[in-house]
Amino acid sequence: MTEQTTRGYLIDMDGVIYRGSRLIPGADRFIRLLKENQVPYLFLTNNSQRTRRDVAMKLQRMGIEADQNDIFTCAMATARFLAQQAPNRTAFVIGEGGLLNSLHSNGLAVVDHDPDYVVVGEGRTVNFEMVEKAVRMIKDGAKLIATNMDPNCPTDMGLRPGCGAIVAMLEKATGAQAFSVGKPSPVMMRMARKQLDLRTAEVTVVGDTMETDILGGVQMGYRTVLVLSGGTSRDDLANYAYQPDRVVDSIADLCQEVEAAQELCVAGV
Numbered sequence: 195m196t197e198q199t200t201r202g203y204l205i206d207m208d209g210v211i212y213r214g215s216r217l218i219p220g221a222d223r224f225i226r227l228l229k230e231n232q233v234p235y236l237f238l239t240n241n242s243q244r245t246r247r248d249v250a251m252k253l254q255r256m257g258i259e260a261d262q263n264d265i266f267t268c269a270m271a272t273a274r275f276l277a278q279q280a281p282n283r284t285a286f287v288i289g290e291g292g293l294l295n296s297l298h299s300n301g302l303a304v305v306d307h308d309p310d311y312v313v314v315g316e317g318r319t320v321n322f323e324m325v326e327k328a329v330r331m332i333k334d335g336a337k338l339i340a341t342n343m344d345p346n347c348p349t350d351m352g353l354r355p356g357c358g359a360i361v362a363m364l365e366k367a368t369g370a371q372a373f374s375v376g377k378p379s380p381v382m383m384r385m386a387r388k389q390l391d392l393r394t395a396e397v398t399v400v401g402d403t404m405e406t407d408i409l410g411g412v413q414m415g416y417r418t419v420l421v422l423s424g425g426t427s428r429d430d431l432a433n434y435a436y437q438p439d440r441v442v443d444s445i446a447d448l449c450q451e452v453e454a455a456q457e458l459c460v461a462g463v
Contacts, residue, residue, distance in 0.1 A: 209424020
């Protein structure tokens, strides 16, 4: 089997597959081509709020064939990382269902006093009482863990504070520094590659954000593709010391790449 046939994709979603509740034209065709040609891929997201099943359902309703095994979230990466560090640990959680589900699935108990970790995600259920409690726990020795450091989250109504904003408040109040597991952390980027069972040279990261998707891919030695359908413009590239391997208008422009790779495979190249 040639490298072209085994190359896989780690694909960001918001700004790449959809924007808010609207599918980006051609995204459904690209995913369909990956499935038809048995090209391995994962949807990679820094949203810890939703479970994998929830994310898959959102994609299905937009016309993307997906199930929960196609999804890899920062909540999953965080829970697996903590479980690998030591078994049977406890966590106080600022976050919602996706994060809670992942922690439980990986053997961590969620508690409201004397936790080993304070684990922070994003969502609309955060209140100041939870933040105050987390500050005291961190001061008492709990380790501060961030599912990601994204400062804000896009919604249909506009931006709202993200996990990184909550973490920054806790860091400032306690003097502690959070350990972040989500993109661009090598922890999440490596876990996703291993789940696809691919080598470093066989992975392509597709994303719309230089600070997370592209930086994470560059740091891991993956091939990187920046799409301009999200939050980054071509003019923005001059502001970064690192650059993507390829820049395209949207993920639809990668359809030809998948088709060409399949043609080479069929030809035995």
